[in-house]
Amino acid sequence: MSAVLDxxxxxxxxxxxxxxRREHGRVELTRKLRQRGAxxxxxxxxxxxxxxEGLLSEARYLESFISYRSRSGYGPARIREELNQxxxxxxxxxxxxxxxxxxxxxxxxxxxxxxxxxxxxxxPRSRAQQTRFLVYRGFSMESVGRLLSGRSLDD
Numbered sequence: 001m002s003a004v005l006d007x008x009x010x011x012x013x014x015x016x017x018x019x020x021r022r023e024h025g026r027v028e029l030t031r032k033l034r035q036r037g038a039x040x041x042x043x044x045x046x047x048x049x050x051x052x053e054g055l056l057s058e059a060r061y062l063e064s065f066i067s068y069r070s071r072s073g074y075g076p077a078r079i080r081e082e083l084n085q086x087x088x089x090x091x092x093x094x095x096x097x098x099x100x101x102x103x104x105x106x107x108x109x110x111x112x113x114x115x116x117x118x119x120x121x122x123x124p125r126s127r128a129q130q131t132r133f134l135v136y137r138g139f140s141m142e143s144v145g146r147l148l149s150g151r152s153l154d155d
Contacts, residue, residue: 005038011046014038016055023061026051027087058088062096070102073111078138108139112147121148 005011011033018024018032026047033043050056062083069079076097083093112118112134121127127148134144 005033005036005042008042008046011038011042012049015046015050019050019055023064024056025058025061025086025088026056029056058092059096062088062092063100066096066100066102070100070107073107073114073137075108075111075134075138075140076102076104077140078136081138104139105143108134108143108147111137111139120150 005014014036015029015033018029024032029047030040030043034040047056065083066079069082080093080097083096084090112130115133116130121130130148131141131144134147135141
């Protein structure tokens with residue numbers, strides 16, 4: 001049975017336990033604490049305190065999430081959508097995607113080579129299949145089109 005989160009100490013301890021496992025955004029941490037029965041006032045109070053102490057950071061969460069998802073082969077559009085669904089500010093997400101240091105073009109080529117062995121599509125059906133896969137992964141139609149046409153991605 002889980003502990004009752006009816007005191008600031010209990011809320012803080014649970015929040016810190018969650019943060020010790022991995023970075024969390026404020027919205028996600030709030031949701032998890034509410035699911036465990038904590039009062040909204042206690043949650044806000046303790047999360048404000050954790051933020052002031054530097055233990056809860058949206059910027060760190062964004063950086064870690066973008067890094068994890070890009071290493072998993074996902075492009076900026078997919079990552080942006082996932083972060084927006086998690087309730088993060090659109091402007092913060094855009095800034096984090098710009099400053100993350102991921103070379104999205106290289107990642108696109110890497111994902112394509114791993115999935116399709118670097119084989120350019122030979123017919124419209126295989127082109128559509130490769131395009132669907134890469135766009136679903138979060139890469140732009142423009143970049144995917146250039147890659148599958150054999151053109152340079154830097155143009």
